[in-house]
Amino acid sequence: MTGQIELGLLVAQVQKSFGSHKALKGVDLEVRKGEFFTLLGPSGCGKTTLLRIIAGLELPDSGHVFLGGKDITRLPAAKRQVNTVFQSYALFPHLNIFENVAFGLKARQVSLPEVRKRVAEKLEMLGLDGLEKRYPHQLSGGQKQRVALARALVNEPDILLLDEPMSALDAHLRAQVQEDLRRLQRTIGQTFILVTHDQDEAMVVSDRLAVMKDGLVEQVGAPRDVYSKPRNKFVAEFLGAANIIQARRDGGRVVTDFGSFDLSSAPQWDEGTLAIRPEHIQLSDAPNGDPNWVQAKVREAIYRGQSLDLWLDPGPVRVRTHAKGRLAPGDQVSLFFPPEDLVALDKAE
């Protein structure tokens, strides 16, 4: 918040209730200028409410939102340099593509030649040139989404908000659009804040992400850090497959049902849980006497095309390995749990 030359977005202790339902229970966040930030969480976690508060479409019950060092908490949406790409795109059906994109500029009485120039620029950037005269109902889902993007970006907002913009696209198109979106943000260097419940999407696009649950932020960080060092069970499981292992501390090591392990950072508890990603567990047929090696038996093998999932005894532990491996139930395997990939989870729930 201080010491930075360019101030981004700061959300401080924001609370919001709808009737008896507490959507946000005191959220603190900092989004740096120029980064792609993602609010990730299951439905009902409050991520969309937070986005709407940043957009100015909702007033928080308490707390503050600062943009570029200024308190914008009570500033109406029409007075904020923040624009939104809505979930259903919300294109004006009676206006053609040019008029849709020009809407914000015209509303602020930008001169017509300037409007034409800036709209044409954005349409070209998003590969929409030639569609100016079409109406929204004549466009495909992907094109509508790009029009919505152009309509927001043409105003050169300090922050672009994206409310689950991929959810209306089919899976085939989504992967491509995610990469395009990331590339676009890197190119223009504007601050993007995306709301999504799709952890893959969050991984692909974000510089940093915040995992939310029940109106609170559980963890903030770069995708790689949050994925490999989840703070608690919820984050570990929400960001992909995770083995959650009961353990207790015994001197410098932790003891579990199928062996004792070294950890690179010691747990804060005496009894608690460990997490490790299935693909981080290393597999070998040759037993090894080193610490963090254990023996197990394959209970079930699931072929997934790009990987082979093994459920092991003692368990329940899942290992994800190369699809080329040919292992069948009953086979004996040796496993190595790298100390840096074994994470002690916070106890607090």
Added chain:
Amino acid sequence: MNKPDDQGRFEAENRREAEAADEYSRGLTPPEEEVPPGLITWYGGIHRAFDLRVKGASLMGPGIFWLLIFLAVPATGLIVLSLAQRGSFGEIQWVFSLENYKRLIGYGLFGWTPDHLIILGRSLLVGLITTILCLVLAYPLTFYIATRSPKVRTWLLFLLMVPFWTNVVVRTYAWLLILSPQLPPAQLAGFMGLIQPGTPLYPGSFATYLGMVSTFLPFMALPLYSSVERLNWELLEAARDLYASRIQVFTQAILPQTRPGLTVGVIVTFVPAMAMFVVTDLLGGSRYMLIGNLIQQQFGQSRDWPFGAALCLALMLLTMIGLMLYRRWGDLDGNGSGHGERK
């Protein structure tokens, strides 16, 4: 040397694939099908041309029959009747002339008078003002109803429809009672010097429009509600997000979305409001003689059915001109994209 070419080909392929995916998501490319000669595909089925014609005729038949019985036949009758003459005892003399139309535009026994044209113009004006008043009231009303909880909404809609249960004559007499000199509204108006103390609030403009609006508000509000209920609120938020003023939010986000309901509401309000005679007769006094009253007179006291028929046709013509003007306005504003979003 090969590499750039390959690159180009891949890119083209990617684009084609993406386009195909786009097309697919639009549902625009139906699977290609071979149709045997002499047959026609129609909505996914394969038919013989003759079968299709029979099918079309049988589907259109009832509608055409309906229009014939309830529109074409009576309208023709009305036109024929309007060309006939009133006999000296009020009977119809089948002597055809344009006499009734000459009378309509003012040529009578004692030269030209604008009376009938004034009545026509007044009818247009009263219909217009009633429609505008209903419109201005219906927007906040329907937005209020649409944003209540489902339970409250049902009750409010029910209340809106309750007036339909009683006859308009009965309701208008109720207004006479409410506006009578002994009751608070008239006494308050008298106290404030708006009317002579001790006199009722009727006849007059205020009473007339009160009666008209209370009669026609549900006609405007119910169709409008059906549009407001399905409103995409995200469009309103998008407009606000894009720096729109309150007026722009209305004209750019609310009006285009509610136009279908608005159109129905305007038509079902304007058309009968222009022809209204009960309310204007009871609450308006002699200054509110409308074409409806005039027509009623011809078929009633005056027993001049042919002239009444001519007046009816004049009213129909006026209504149609009004609707055509309205349609043109709708098209102009809709940029030719039609009403509402087509899928």
